Amino acid sequence: MKSLLSLLIKGKKLRHPWPTRLLHWSYAPAVLAGILSGFYITRPSRVHGFTNMDSARKTHFIAQYVLISSYLARVYYAYSAKNYREIIPDLKDIVRMPEFLKYQLFLTSKKPKFPKYNPGQKIVYTSFALLIPVQIVTGLGLYVTKRFQKPATLAGGLNPLRKLHYLASVSISALAAGHIYFALTDSLKKLKSIFTGYK
Amino acid sequence: MQGKTNHKLLEQLIPRLLKPRAGESRPPVIWLGTNTCAGDMLSLLNSLDPGYRSLLTDLIDFRYNYLLGTAEGDMATGILDETMAELPGEYILVVEGTIPTRSNGLYCVIGRRNGEPLTALQAVRELGASARYVVAAGTCAAFGGPYAAAPNPSDSKSVQAVLERRVINVPGCPVLPDWLMGTLAHLIRYGEPELDDLNRPKLFYGETIHNLCQRRHYFDNSIFAKKPGDPWCMYKIGCKGPVTFADCPYRQWNSEHLSWPVKANTPCIGCVSPEFPDGDMPFFEHLPDVKLPGIRTTADRIGTITGVITALGISGHMIGSIVTNRLPHTLKKGFSGNGMLQKLLKKLR
Numbered sequence: 186m187k188s189l190l191s192l193l194i195k196g197k198k199l200r201h202p203w204p205t206r207l208l209h210w211s212y213a214p215a216v217l218a219g220i221l222s223g224f225y226i227t228r229p230s231r232v233h234g235f236t237n238m239d240s241a242r243k244t245h246f247i248a249q250y251v252l253i254s255s256y257l258a259r260v261y262y263a264y265s266a267k268n269y270r271e272i273i274p275d276l277k278d279i280v281r282m283p284e285f286l287k288y289q290l291f292l293t294s295k296k297p298k299f300p301k302y303n304p305g306q307k308i309v310y311t312s313f314a315l316l317i318p319v320q321i322v323t324g325l326g327l328y329v330t331k332r333f334q335k336p337a338t339l340a341g342g343l344n345p346l347r348k349l350h351y352l353a354s355v356s357i358s359a360l361a362a363g364h365i366y367f368a369l370t371d372s373l374k375k376l377k378s379i380f381t382g383y384k
Numbered sequence: 385m386q387g388k389t390n391h392k393l394l395e396q397l398i399p400r401l402l403k404p405r406a407g408e409s410r411p412p413v414i415w416l417g418t419n420t421c422a423g424d425m426l427s428l429l430n431s432l433d434p435g436y437r438s439l440l441t442d443l444i445d446f447r448y449n450y451l452l453g454t455a456e457g458d459m460a461t462g463i464l465d466e467t468m469a470e471l472p473g474e475y476i477l478v479v480e481g482t483i484p485t486r487s488n489g490l491y492c493v494i495g496r497r498n499g500e501p502l503t504a505l506q507a508v509r510e511l512g513a514s515a516r517y518v519v520a521a522g523t524c525a526a527f528g529g530p531y532a533a534a535p536n537p538s539d540s541k542s543v544q545a546v547l548e549r550r551v552i553n554v555p556g557c558p559v560l561p562d563w564l565m566g567t568l569a570h571l572i573r574y575g576e577p578e579l580d581d582l583n584r585p586k587l588f589y590g591e592t593i594h595n596l597c598q599r600r601h602y603f604d605n606s607i608f609a610k611k612p613g614d615p616w617c618m619y620k621i622g623c624k625g626p627v628t629f630a631d632c633p634y635r636q637w638n639s640e641h642l643s644w645p646v647k648a649n650t651p652c653i654g655c656v657s658p659e660f661p662d663g664d665m666p667f668f669e670h671l672p673d674v675k676l677p678g679i680r681t682t683a684d685r686i687g688t689i690t691g692v693i694t695a696l697g698i699s700g701h702m703i704g705s706i707v708t709n710r711l712p713h714t715l716k717k718g719f720s721g722n723g724m725l726q727k728l729l730k731k732l733r
């Protein structure tokens with residue numbers, strides 16, 4: 186099967202195996218839907234693409250199930266396929282950070298090469314991996330308010346929990362905007378690879 | 385029509401529920417006022433059905449009440465000692481207000497004993513130890529509330545924070561008369577009511593205001609009040625109904641169950657929540673303020689600033705990429721002869 190595939194797409198390197206792609210296109214729309222409906226919930230206005238609270242909340246709640254399941258699946262996959270090493274920044278990334286920043290700040294035209302992801306990508310993906318659980322935990326506290334009364338007091342109550350959920354969404358939105366910008370402009374081959382798997 | 389019958393039924397039931405049954409006596413109650421505005425006692429006096437008189441004659445035996453007691457000085461304080469010595473495990477202790485803990489509690493002295501000041505801290509600890517039940521009346525006693533708000537110079541705490549045993553919390557700023565009257569009646573006639581995770585009786589604090597609100601359909605359809613006084617959903621002007629557990633929407637206030645904040649066209653301020661008021665201010669904003677070292681700002685502003693920085697960063701980088709010819713190069717390379725798209729197009733042709 187594998188050889189058949191590589192025969193079909195000759196000379197192409199597999200960059201994203203199917204689970205990564207499948208899961209990316211599960212959590213990415215869920216996060217985007219969560220951002221849009223979430224910002225409508227915090228400040229209802231047609232700017233966010235919804236006309237009423239009912240539809241925004243339904244969207245948010247459907248997105249949350251997709252996000253929770255795809256996140257858990259991605260963590261399991263990262264663990265079983267050991268590809269979390271590609272995502273979590275290591276010592277080498279810190280050492281090569283200045284080189285990377287120099288290029289991104291247009292101080293040199295030499296584009297540094299990295300094994301898979303550059304340090305910027307790694308930081309963004311790791312931040313997603315840390316912020317989404319914050320979103321899930323605070324979101325569940327707001328969703329199942331009665332069941333999680335006790336844990337909500339750890340955050341100081343439901344009002345501070347709401348604030349935490351909001352502040353985490355602001356961070357996720359900023360990171361997602363940056364990620365999408367770089368995904369669309371850094372390399373079209375890499376962009377293609379998140380759809381087809383091959384660069 | 386149905387409401388009318390229900391009302392009649394209640395009229396018949398309440399006296400039966402309250403009247404002591406044969407062989408039952410009215411349990412002694414001690415009501416301490418610590419650091420408080422007296423709002424909860426005043427609120428209770430507004431109870432209509434049953435009223436204060438019925439409370440005294442049918443339900444409880446008021447041994448001590450900081451506001452309405454006629455005894456003064458040693459005579460008043462003596463009753464506390466007497467009750468503790470003679471009726472341990474029988475009396476109900478109700479505390480209204482926070483307990484200051486700084487300087488051994490000297491910031492609230494409720495009387496003198498043997499010439500020494502008797503602090504609220506001491507009184508609550510001693511009386512609490514041998515009471516049958518301890519009830520915290522109002523948000524200050526239950527969770528700290530306004531009297532423990534920042535900067536809290538007297539280091540005031542809730543009743544639960546100074547007692548080892550379970551305290552039944554009946555918060556509200558002030559407490560709704562029914563909540564307290566109902567809790568007392570339940571304790572006396574049926575024992576401890578079912579409590580939630582914050583030790584509030586589920587009978588009164590079991591559902592969010594938002595889920596009981598008469599204006600919920602305005603919320604679902606996004607018909608919002610723009611200012612206090614508008615007759616729509618108060619969400620956009622800071623209504624804390626979605627994160628507040630209480631039955632105000634159907635029980636309502638003013639003794640005759642006439643009205644409640646949203647019905648009076650003003651948002652719920654979440655007064656029964658443990659974080660009230662520091663953790664849910666400003667009352668007319670949707671989200672509480674963000675406190676960073678040295679700065680206090682609205683959550684909205686943090687969102688706006690982050691949005692602006694992100695937009696500036698991305699557009700700056702994009703301009704850089706265009707000026708240095710990086711972006712045009714990337715795009716050209718992507719769509720050039722060895723690009724996938726090109727190949728696909730060729731194949732299609």
Ligand code: HEM
Nearest residue numbers: 216219220223224226227249320321324325327328347354
């Ligand atoms: C990346 C993902 C997410 C983003 C960006 C996001 C964003 C937001 C925002 C901005 C709000 C408005 C908060 C407010 O002002 O009160 C909100 C509300 C909420 N979110 Fe999320 N959220 C996300 C994921 C989740 C998840 C995973 C859950 C559940 C497990 C969840 C549950 C909720 C609930 C219950 C509310 C309150 C809705 C209401 O008031 O009716 N969210 N979200």
Ligand code: HEM
Nearest residue numbers: 205209212213216217310313361364365368375376378379
């Ligand atoms: C329409 C929007 C999006 C596009 C076009 C997009 C595009 C891409 C591309 C091209 C890659 C591969 C980068 C490479 O191979 O170097 C990638 C990876 C990734 N993206 Fe997105 N993305 C989008 C939205 C999102 C969102 C909203 C999230 C938020 C959680 C996200 C999270 C990730 C993660 C975690 C990876 C690493 C994948 C892995 O190794 O498993 N993406 N994305």
Ligand code: SF4
Nearest residue numbers: 594597617618623625
């Ligand atoms: S007025 Fe308040 S409690 Fe009522 S529906 Fe609106 S947000 Fe909810």
